[in-house]
Amino acid sequence: MGQITLQGVRKSFGPVNIIKNANLDIEDGSFVVFVGPSGCGKTTLLRLIAGLEDVTGGQILIDGKNVVDVPPAKRGLSMVFQSYALYPHMSVRGNIAFGLKMAGLPRPDIDRKVEAAAATLNLTPYLDRKPRELSGGQRQRVAIGRAIVREPKAFLFDEPLSNLDAALRVQMRLEVTKLQKQLATTAIYVTHDQVEAMTMADKIVVLNAGNIEQYGSPLELYERPANLFVAGFIGSPKMNFVSGEAVGEADVATLGVRPEHLRIGKEGEGWPGTVSVAEHLGSDTFLYVDAGKLGMLTARCIGEFNLKSGDRVWLSPDPTRLHRFDKDGAVIRT
Amino acid sequence: MARKVTARRVWVSTAAAWLFGFLIFLPILWMVLTSFKTELEAFSMPPKFLLFHWTMENYATVQERSDYLHHALNSILIAGGSTLIAMIIAIPAAWSMAFAPTKRTKDVLLWMLSTKMMPSVGVLVPIYLIFRDFGLLDTRAGLVMILCLGNLPIVIWMLFTYFKEIPKDILEAARMDGATIGRELVYVLTPMAVPGLASTLLLNFILAWNEAFWTLNLSTLDAAPLTTFIASYSSPEGLFWAKLSAASTLAIAPIIILGWFTQRQLVRGLTFGAVK
Numbered sequence: 280m281g282q283i284t285l286q287g288v289r290k291s292f293g294p295v296n297i298i299k300n301a302n303l304d305i306e307d308g309s310f311v312v313f314v315g316p317s318g319c320g321k322t323t324l325l326r327l328i329a330g331l332e333d334v335t336g337g338q339i340l341i342d343g344k345n346v347v348d349v350p351p352a353k354r355g356l357s358m359v360f361q362s363y364a365l366y367p368h369m370s371v372r373g374n375i376a377f378g379l380k381m382a383g384l385p386r387p388d389i390d391r392k393v394e395a396a397a398a399t400l401n402l403t404p405y406l407d408r409k410p411r412e413l414s415g416g417q418r419q420r421v422a423i424g425r426a427i428v429r430e431p432k433a434f435l436f437d438e439p440l441s442n443l444d445a446a447l448r449v450q451m452r453l454e455v456t457k458l459q460k461q462l463a464t465t466a467i468y469v470t471h472d473q474v475e476a477m478t479m480a481d482k483i484v485v486l487n488a489g490n491i492e493q494y495g496s497p498l499e500l501y502e503r504p505a506n507l508f509v510a511g512f513i514g515s516p517k518m519n520f521v522s523g524e525a526v527g528e529a530d531v532a533t534l535g536v537r538p539e540h541l542r543i544g545k546e547g548e549g550w551p552g553t554v555s556v557a558e559h560l561g562s563d564t565f566l567y568v569d570a571g572k573l574g575m576l577t578a579r580c581i582g583e584f585n586l587k588s589g590d591r592v593w594l595s596p597d598p599t600r601l602h603r604f605d606k607d608g609a610v611i612r613t
Numbered sequence: 614m615a616r617k618v619t620a621r622r623v624w625v626s627t628a629a630a631w632l633f634g635f636l637i638f639l640p641i642l643w644m645v646l647t648s649f650k651t652e653l654e655a656f657s658m659p660p661k662f663l664l665f666h667w668t669m670e671n672y673a674t675v676q677e678r679s680d681y682l683h684h685a686l687n688s689i690l691i692a693g694g695s696t697l698i699a700m701i702i703a704i705p706a707a708w709s710m711a712f713a714p715t716k717r718t719k720d721v722l723l724w725m726l727s728t729k730m731m732p733s734v735g736v737l738v739p740i741y742l743i744f745r746d747f748g749l750l751d752t753r754a755g756l757v758m759i760l761c762l763g764n765l766p767i768v769i770w771m772l773f774t775y776f777k778e779i780p781k782d783i784l785e786a787a788r789m790d791g792a793t794i795g796r797e798l799v800y801v802l803t804p805m806a807v808p809g810l811a812s813t814l815l816l817n818f819i820l821a822w823n824e825a826f827w828t829l830n831l832s833t834l835d836a837a838p839l840t841t842f843i844a845s846y847s848s849p850e851g852l853f854w855a856k857l858s859a860a861s862t863l864a865i866a867p868i869i870i871l872g873w874f875t876q877r878q879l880v881r882g883l884t885f886g887a888v889k
Contacts, residue, residue: 329789331785331788350788351785351788352790352791352793353791357789357790358785358789360782362782364780364785364786365783365786366786366787366801367783377790378789378790381790381796398725440637474857491755498677510750559651
């Protein structure tokens with residue numbers, strides 16, 4: 280079991296409020312990603328759950344039990360750090376076994392579990408090496424091995440892939456997702472990379488300046504962002520925002536439309552503009568269009584579009600895919 | 614062309630390094646040579662470098678006049694004892710300052726260092742009186758205590774800088790893995806800090822071994838270490854250069870041998886954190 284509930288969790292460092300009032304319900308076995316810009320408090324929130332920081336107020340429940348006064352080791356969670364944080368003076372075997380040794384398991388049990396974890400992560404040939412003799416990807420695997428061997432209630436990942444190169448990151452992303460599904464253990468994963476968030480998560484928590492902006496599945500966040508911040512943060516390229524007045528919707532402060540929901544229309548149809556830059560990626564074409572009083576708009580067109588800088592275009596937004604926000608930035612549901 | 618210049622530069626800098634090293638080594642070499650001269654040749658003008666009458670006489674006289682082994686044992690006990698106690702106090706102190714700092718940690722560190730800024734002679738009279746009243750004059754325990762207190766700030770500072778270099782993540786990982794603070798110290802922090810602990814220990818031992826101010830002023834015979842033993846050869850009857858040199862050579866021999874075998878640790882310890 281690994282159900283984690285946050286109730287009114289607050290954290291301040293001196294006069295600075297890092298986490299303002301976090302309420303969250305993480306279901307057992309789900310993969311939840313905390314995402315947000317740097318400094319939004321996502322790592323702090325993870326460390327509060329881990330017990331590496333003390334809460335200023337509120338409750339953290341693991342399987343219904345309040346753990347705010349329980350030390351990290353007794354919470355039954357394991358953590359994978361951004362820096363891997365392997366013990367440099369121990370072999371891979373020693374690193375993976377450390378937690379079990381601390382728990383006082385008998386030697387044969389430790390050996391059996393370590394071998395099993397190593398086999399799962401393809402680390403068997405490296406068991407007797409020191410961390411410095413391993414590549415970045417292998418070190419990451421050892422860090423994950425150390426986490427899974429303890430059979431925790433939940434895994435906590437703190438930007439574990441950010442030190443890897445792009446290709447390895449994609450591969451590890453798949454492996455971590457697969458592993459989590461296979462073990463069916465709750466996982467909380469912190470990242471600033473929204474692609475990681477969208478691809479790995481069952482549910483995403485979008486954080487901004489210490490507040491939870493929205494909690495939902497990746498597609499919910501993409502299709503029904505709760506506010507301007509989430510709308511702008513999720514999706515790449517970023518959603519276009521135009522003022523409601525400029526498009527004749529006076530009761531709407533801001534109108535949002537994603538680049539992929541802007542079509543190149545016939546002459547005289549939609550919003551006129553001039554192509555400022557056209558990026559041809561082969562599979563897609565990104566058009567950066569100067570649309571006069573609407574500002575700069577980005578349009579994403581599938582396939583190759585033979586347009587170049589200076590060409591005149593008309594952009595028509597998909598009317599079913601418009602997002603309307605009031606003056607406080609909250610979405611207007613119709 | 615470029616290669617030629619580089620080769621020449623290497624040659625010049627190598628020569629300069631040797632010259633500089635020799636200059637630093639010269640007094641020690643001169644002392645060792647003088648210890649094998651007769652008292653007359655020891656201050657002959659012009660000085661004789663190698664062509665003199667080599668003799669072991671000084672060493673025999675020195676051993677006859679005073680008990681070298683007694684003083685050497687005192688040196689080992691005093692330097693070793695003060696180092697050990699300083700380490701026992703400094704490890705937890707440096708640990709808490711490095712990993713659980715408070716707002717005042719920086720001030721405490723500076724305050725400790727400031728105690729080294731006062732010349733020792735400034736507190737000689739009060740310390741002497743305290744030692745006299747407590748019966749600590751010419752006792753090993755007294756010297757262990759004063760040298761330990763004198764070196765403690767440096768030991769804590771050195772360990773603090775070492776511990777600071779250990780990533781906090783690793784200790785947190787150990788905490789997540791279920792290690793208590795005690796186990797964290799034993800299984801994770803100490804093994805990782807071994808090079809730092811070793812060089813701090815060595816440096817402190819050398820400092821204590823060579824300390825001359827307090828040992829000369831607070832001991833006469835029973836607890837007198839090798840520094841007092843050397844000083845006894847500059848007597849009111851005049852300086853006996855050859856015998857003084859023999860005594861000095863005997864006094865520094867153990868520490869030079871120790872330094873020779875541990876030079877890698879020492880260099881690492883002294884430059885730690887400076888180059889990464």
